[in-house]
Amino acid sequence: MPLVSSKDVLLKARAEGYAVGAFNLNNMEMAQAIVQAAEEEQSPVIIQASQGAIKYAGLEMICAMARVLADASSVPVVLHLDHGTDYKQNVKCLRAGFTSLMFDGHELPLEQNIAMTAKIVDIAHSVGLPVEAEIGSVLTIEGLLSDAEMAEIRALEVPKQFEILRKKIGPRVEAHIARPEEAKRFVDETGVDFLAAAVGSVHGLWLDIWPLRVDRLKEIYDAVQIPIVSHGSSGVLISKAHAEAKGVELLPGEGSLKDAIKVGYTKINVATALSMEFNRAMLEAAAKRPGEKDPRKLLDPARKAVVAKTKEYIRLFESNGKGGGATCAAKGEVAGSQEIKRGEE
Numbered sequence: 250m251p252l253v254s255s256k257d258v259l260l261k262a263r264a265e266g267y268a269v270g271a272f273n274l275n276n277m278e279m280a281q282a283i284v285q286a287a288e289e290e291q292s293p294v295i296i297q298a299s300q301g302a303i304k305y306a307g308l309e310m311i312c313a314m315a316r317v318l319a320d321a322s323s324v325p326v327v328l329h330l331d332h333g334t335d336y337k338q339n340v341k342c343l344r345a346g347f348t349s350l351m352f353d354g355h356e357l358p359l360e361q362n363i364a365m366t367a368k369i370v371d372i373a374h375s376v377g378l379p380v381e382a383e384i385g386s387v388l389t390i391e392g393l394l395s396d397a398e399m400a401e402i403r404a405l406e407v408p409k410q411f412e413i414l415r416k417k418i419g420p421r422v423e424a425h426i427a428r429p430e431e432a433k434r435f436v437d438e439t440g441v442d443f444l445a446a447a448v449g450s451v452h453g454l455w456l457d458i459w460p461l462r463v464d465r466l467k468e469i470y471d472a473v474q475i476p477i478v479s480h481g482s483s484g485v486l487i488s489k490a491h492a493e494a495k496g497v498e499l500l501p502g503e504g505s506l507k508d509a510i511k512v513g514y515t516k517i518n519v520a521t522a523l524s525m526e527f528n529r530a531m532l533e534a535a536a537k538r539p540g541e542k543d544p545r546k547l548l549d550p551a552r553k554a555v556v557a558k559t560k561e562y563i564r565l566f567e568s569n570g571k572g573g574g575a576t577c578a579a580k581g582e583v584a585g586s587q588e589i590k591r592g593e594e
């Protein structure tokens with residue numbers, strides 16, 4: 250079916266109490282893998298492109314890939330701009346065929362963030378496109394720790410990694426959490442459709458060990474009553490059981506991704522975890538086939554690994570079976586997903 254609006258997908262998800270994954274693509278293989286996973290799980294899906302991905306692949310190429318994949322798919326597929334940082338980028342994406350926009354003005358003073366978000370919402374709504382905007386700051390791990398500090402922490406056992414991270418970055422992350430009264434004002438004055446409200450996650454964490462301030466998320470959702478978007482989800486604890494297994498002790502008010510979906514998280518962005526999985530499988534294939542001449546022999550295992558990882562997230566968010574599409578889309582029907590056979594090279 251043609252690309253759909255994120256509003257159609259997310260309002261239904263909120264009403265029915267599940268979340269929809271918004272997966273970042275960096276190349277053709279990842280885009281195919283994400284849509285194939287959604288197809289196999291019969292789930293709605295959001296594929297999103299950051300400005301970095303748009304620069305890498307080209308705006309027209311991103312749109313064309315998304316359009317072709319959506320048209321061939323039986324489940325709803327959305328093409329979303331992730332972290333659009335200015336007005337022009339949003340207008341370019343609107344014109345190119347994106348079906349969902351984002352303005353990230355979190356670095357601006359609140360007044361300016363409100364004014365620019367409202368301007369983008371105005372033009373987007375005039376052609377029926379929804380807009381996500383950010384309040385509070387979801388910080389990036391690279392901005393919080395040096396490469397040397399990260400390498401040192403990553404070499405430790407998981408519980409120790411968490412203990413040190415909590416001490417080193419916890420207070421700064423906490424200081425950037427969104428406030429419910431500001432969130433309410435922001436939504437009222439901008440008319441934005443979905444709110445990326447910082448509630449303690451961090452972009453780019455290498456391991457899913459970080460807790461969310463679920464108490465604050467609930468207060469924000471209760472104040473604004475629109476779907477809340479999760480950024481930095483790759484590094485967030487999946488469930489309470491998962492926290493226990495990893496030796497992470499939750500403080501009062503803290504919770505996991507599962508807890509957060511119950512109280513307002515509706516669009517869950519996953520970028521780092523898929524990129525890491527893609528690279529892991531590609532490098533593993535390269536190590537097994539030294540001197541390989543055909544890039545497809547390295548990229549196809551990476552694509553398959555991303556399909557599997559995306560399916561895990563879809564089931565975690567409980568959007569599987571919610572795609573409402575035909576059931577005829579059998580495994581492997583997405584173009585390009587077949588094995589490369591001898592003689593086809």
Ligand SMILES: [Zn+2]
Nearest residue numbers: 452480481518
């Ligand atoms: Zn983000």
